[in-house]
Amino acid sequence: MSKVLAISEAVDRFVPNGVGLVTVGGMHLHNNPMALIREVIRQDRRIKRLLTSPCGALNADLLIAAGMIDEIATSYVGFEHIGLAPCFRRAVEGGTVKVLECDEAYITHGLYAGAGGLPFIALPKGIEFTDIPKVNKENYSFTTDPFTGNQVPVGAPLKPDVALLHAYEADTHGNAVVAGGHFVDRYMALASKTVLLQVEKVVSTEEISKHPQGTTIPGFLVHAVVEVPGGCYPTASHGAYQFDDQEIVRYMNAAKDDNGAKEYVREFVRDTPEHEYLHNAAGRLSELRYGDGSLPVALSDRKM
Amino acid sequence: MGMDPYLSPYRIGKCEEAMTASSNEYSLPFSRNELMAVELANRLRNDDVTVMGTASAIPQVACRLAQLTHAPDLYSIAGGTCSVNPHLGPVVSSCCDYDLLRADTSLSLNDVVLLEGRADVLTVFFAGGLQIDAYGNCNLVSVGDYAHPALRGPGTVGLPFLSRVGRVLIYTQSHNPRTFVEKVDFLSGPGFLRGPADWKAADLPGGGPQLVITPLCTMGFDPDSLRMRLETVHPGVEVEQVRAATGFELIIPDSVPVTPEPTSEQLSIIRTIDTNGLLKGK
Numbered sequence: 001m002s003k004v005l006a007i008s009e010a011v012d013r014f015v016p017n018g019v020g021l022v023t024v025g026g027m028h029l030h031n032n033p034m035a036l037i038r039e040v041i042r043q044d045r046r047i048k049r050l051l052t053s054p055c056g057a058l059n060a061d062l063l064i065a066a067g068m069i070d071e072i073a074t075s076y077v078g079f080e081h082i083g084l085a086p087c088f089r090r091a092v093e094g095g096t097v098k099v100l101e102c103d104e105a106y107i108t109h110g111l112y113a114g115a116g117g118l119p120f121i122a123l124p125k126g127i128e129f130t131d132i133p134k135v136n137k138e139n140y141s142f143t144t145d146p147f148t149g150n151q152v153p154v155g156a157p158l159k160p161d162v163a164l165l166h167a168y169e170a171d172t173h174g175n176a177v178v179a180g181g182h183f184v185d186r187y188m189a190l191a192s193k194t195v196l197l198q199v200e201k202v203v204s205t206e207e208i209s210k211h212p213q214g215t216t217i218p219g220f221l222v223h224a225v226v227e228v229p230g231g232c233y234p235t236a237s238h239g240a241y242q243f244d245d246q247e248i249v250r251y252m253n254a255a256k257d258d259n260g261a262k263e264y265v266r267e268f269v270r271d272t273p274e275h276e277y278l279h280n281a282a283g284r285l286s287e288l289r290y291g292d293g294s295l296p297v298a299l300s301d302r303k304m
Numbered sequence: 305m306g307m308d309p310y311l312s313p314y315r316i317g318k319c320e321e322a323m324t325a326s327s328n329e330y331s332l333p334f335s336r337n338e339l340m341a342v343e344l345a346n347r348l349r350n351d352d353v354t355v356m357g358t359a360s361a362i363p364q365v366a367c368r369l370a371q372l373t374h375a376p377d378l379y380s381i382a383g384g385t386c387s388v389n390p391h392l393g394p395v396v397s398s399c400c401d402y403d404l405l406r407a408d409t410s411l412s413l414n415d416v417v418l419l420e421g422r423a424d425v426l427t428v429f430f431a432g433g434l435q436i437d438a439y440g441n442c443n444l445v446s447v448g449d450y451a452h453p454a455l456r457g458p459g460t461v462g463l464p465f466l467s468r469v470g471r472v473l474i475y476t477q478s479h480n481p482r483t484f485v486e487k488v489d490f491l492s493g494p495g496f497l498r499g500p501a502d503w504k505a506a507d508l509p510g511g512g513p514q515l516v517i518t519p520l521c522t523m524g525f526d527p528d529s530l531r532m533r534l535e536t537v538h539p540g541v542e543v544e545q546v547r548a549a550t551g552f553e554l555i556i557p558d559s560v561p562v563t564p565e566p567t568s569e570q571l572s573i574i575r576t577i578d579t580n581g582l583l584k585g586k
Contacts (some may be wrong), residue, residue, distance in 0.1 A: 027384060027413075028358070030418055032402040054413070054461055055358065055384070055400070076444075078458030079396040081359040085458070101445065103492075104462040109418040119391075124421035126467030129494045132460065135450055180402045181385040183413050207443040238402045290402060 003174040003225045004202055007274050010224035012040040013016035014194050015028040015162055023158075023164035023192060024280065026061040026235060027183040028080045029243040032059040033166040033198050035231030037189045038269045038277065040164070041066040049073060051160055053184050054104035058235055058248070059164075061085040064097055065261035073139065073158075075107055082248055086255040101136045103127060106155045108184055110139065113157035114191035123153040163192035168239045169219060170197055171205040173223025175215050180238025181214065189221045199217055200240050230278045230285045241288040329346050332539060334566050336519045337583035338574055339538060341365040341518055342566040344430070344473055350375040355416065355427040357383040357462055361395050362475055365574055369393045372573050380428070383462065386411040393577040419449040420465045423509035427470040431463060435488045436474060438531045438552040440495025442466065443488035447448070450490055463493030472513040479518035481551030484532075496530035503530060521546045522563055526555050534567075536563040539572075560574030 005013070010045045015128035017021070022040075023041050026032035037059055042045070049071040052060050056077040064087040065071050077088040091097035102110075105123060113121040122145070127133060133140035133153060165188060170180035176197055178185060197217070202225060208215055231237070255261035268277065279284075334342075344366035348354065352375065360382070367380035371389070382390050384399035387407035396403050411419075419425045433442030434457045442463055448454030466472050472495070476483060487498075495513045496503045498584040503512070505509040512530075522535045533555035537543055544558050566574075574583065 028398055028400040030402070074459055076459035076461045080399070081361070088458075089456045093453055095452070101459070103460050103464045105417050105420065105464065108414055114416070124423075124468060126494065126508060126510075127464045129467055129491070129497060129508065130460070131445075131450070131491045132464070174337050180405055181400050181413075183384075183400070186412075187414060206528075236402065239403075242402070243398075284322070286368070 003219070003222060004172050004175050005224045005226060007039045007226045008043070008225050010196055011036065011043050011045065012201040013224065014196055014223055015040055015043070015045045015158055017045045019045065019047055019161050022047045022053060022162045023160040023188045024056070025053065025163065025183065025185040025188055026059055026232070027055045028052045028055070029057050029183065029235045029248065030301060031185070031238055032057060032232055032235035033164045034058065034062070034233060034235060035260060035274055035278070036196055036226065037062060038165040040063070041068060041186045041265060041269050042194070049100070050160065051107070051158060052077065053188075054107050055084065058251070060252060061087045061255075062269070064088055064091050065255055066265045069097060071100060072096040073102055073278065075102045075104050077149045079248055079252065082158065083252060084266040086252055087261050090258070101132050101137055103132055104129070104273040106139060107158070108187070110155045110158035111184060111187040111191045113155065114159040115187055118157055120154045120156055122153050124281050125152075128153050133201065142204045142265055160192040162194045162196065164196050165189060165198070166237065167197055167199050168188060168237070169201050169203050169208075170199045170222070170225050171203060171208040171219070171220035172225065173205065174225050175208050176216070177208065177211070179214050179240075186216050187242060191216050193201055196224045196226065197221045197222050197233045198228050200229050200231070200237060202227045204225045228274065228278065228283055231279070233281045233285055241285055241289065242290060244284050248283065317553055322386045334571055334581060334583040336538070337585050338566060338571065339563065340475060340517050340519070341369060341574060341583060343522055343563060344475065345369040345373070345570070347473060347515055348375050348378055350429065352427045353379045353381070353425060354430070354553075355381045355383055355426050356399065356418070356430040358399055359397065360399050360430060361397055364390065364392060365395055365577055365583060366468040369573055369579050373570065378484060381411065381416060383416060384413070386413050386416045394579040395577060395582045397582060403505060410469045413579040418463065420468065423468040429465055429469040429472055431466055431472050431474045431493055432476050433488070433493060434483070435485050436483060436516065437485050437495070438473070438474065439497060439499060440474065440516065440532065441491050441496070441497065442474065442493035443490045443497065445492045446507055447489050460492035462497050466510065467494040467508045468510045470511050473512070476516070476518050479520045479546070479549045481549065484550045484552060488554040496525065500528070500530050504511045520549060523554070529555070531555055533557065534560055536561050538563045541563060
């Protein structure tokens with residue numbers, strides 16, 4: 001059965017309004033599933049809690065700009081070398097979005113625990129000497145190690161209701177190839193109840209099965225496949241195009257205050273259907289395509 | 305937005321404090337960033353396995369330079385893509401860049417996070433912070449009261465790993481009293497905690513911070529008090545400038561040498577790697 005859906009139908013069917021925990025794939029300005037995120041905003045599907053990868057970026061900040069989330073579990077939201085994420089910063093300073101303070105190791109191990117049905121996961125020594133477990137008792141705790149009798153830090157399992165992820169290509173069943181960096185997207189797919197996948201292109205199962213070891217997300221975990229070439233824009237899509245630092249700076253400038261952020265969201269998201277948004281971005285996308293010197297996807301997709 | 309001193313703790317390029325620090329900035333045949341990369345490279349060993357995180361162009365260059373000079377067997381891992389020994393250049397701004405996967409091999413992020421748990425494989429981590437305190441503790445989370453922050457930072461990412469790595473090398477583009485504080489407002493990357501008694505009691509697997517490099521100077525840690533101690537000042541920088549730019553009582557030895565200038569060989573290698581001139585600055 002084909003899982004390929006129009007983007008509006010995929011979000012309508014699988015992202016209920018008021019959904020509990022949504023996780024968004026990609027890391028820094030790379031492989032952010034922006035088309036799915038924009039569609040969630042267009043359809044006004046409010047999210048109680050968002051979970052980012054160890055480094056969230058526009059995937060989190062745009063949802064905050066649109067006023068879509070109440071809480072965020074994260075270890076970082078920012079634009080790396082370009083600067084801080086304006087809406088995350090303002091929302092946390094102003095107390096309008098609650099942060100569940102996490103670190104990279106917990107997000108990674110917590111997803112593993114969620115994927116495997118582990119009741120909790122022990123964390124390596126060190127986190128207890130930071131202030132993080134003191135401010136996030138929902139995700140971090142301590143227990144006695146039955147083997148040594150020592151007190152050890154532990155993390156709660158992360159079990160997202162919905163994962164919004166990007167992959168380079170997939171077949172109609174959702175068997176997907178992730179080009180370039182995998183970040184923690186695969187564990188997001190493993191840990192989540194529902195997985196929506198946006199891809200640069202849908203290819204045949206014959207094509208996909210030429211490299212089963214490079215096909216790191218199996219179709220049985222995936223509920224919907226949406227074909228949106230350019231859909232990570234203005235973030236990078238590994239194997240296809242680089243992020244657009246000009247557009248990120250334009251967003252940062254526009255989102256300097258709440259009204260500016262709302263106006264940006266209205267103009268570029270709410271009032272612009274996804275196909276039109278991508279049509280408008282086509283010129284920049286062609287300039288941002290990785291050149292001939294870049295890695296061919298076939299060489300970069302062999303590691304999970 | 306360039307006026308915000310907190311905008312990006314790792315921002316490459318123009319650093320106002322550094323620009324005004326030295327009257328002969330433009331007469332030096334190298335940039336501050338290049339000097340920092342060389343000084344980091346000089347601290348790396350042939351048997352190191354290094355890890356770097358967010359916005360790590362300077363440590364990327366340091367590791368590649370070390371590999372091409374005195375440390376050919378060094379391994380470096382670009383956290384993010386988790387590529388092992390990326391074949392720079394050009395140097396890239398993002399630790400997650402697709403081009404970093406032009407490398408010897410790559411791990412998954414889960415693999416790297418797993419290895420960061422056990423303290424005996426990865427020997428060097430490059431760290432930084434919105435705030436760095438007298439004991440080398442780092443803060444990337446928030447300035448002021450956590451519940452009502454004066455400044456919300458991006459978040460800590462992997463900084464808790466500082467407690468488990470052999471040597472922590474701290475680098476920052478900002479040397480001013482807001483960044484260098486007596487005590488971090490939020491501890492998100494452990495240094496020597498609150499000093500010798502605390503550090504001993506914690507019995508952490510890592511060796512703690514070894515070096516802090518800024519646009520003005522290099523600093524180490526006094527072995528008895530575990531407080532930051534000035535090691536060298538960069539060419540053209542006065543000791544007094546460093547003291548004034550530091551928000552805690554920095555240990556200053558009687559004699560402070562000048563940071564050695566990069567050799568022409570080192571500079572020539574850097575410019576072969578950094579073909580986009582990311583480290584050139586102004």
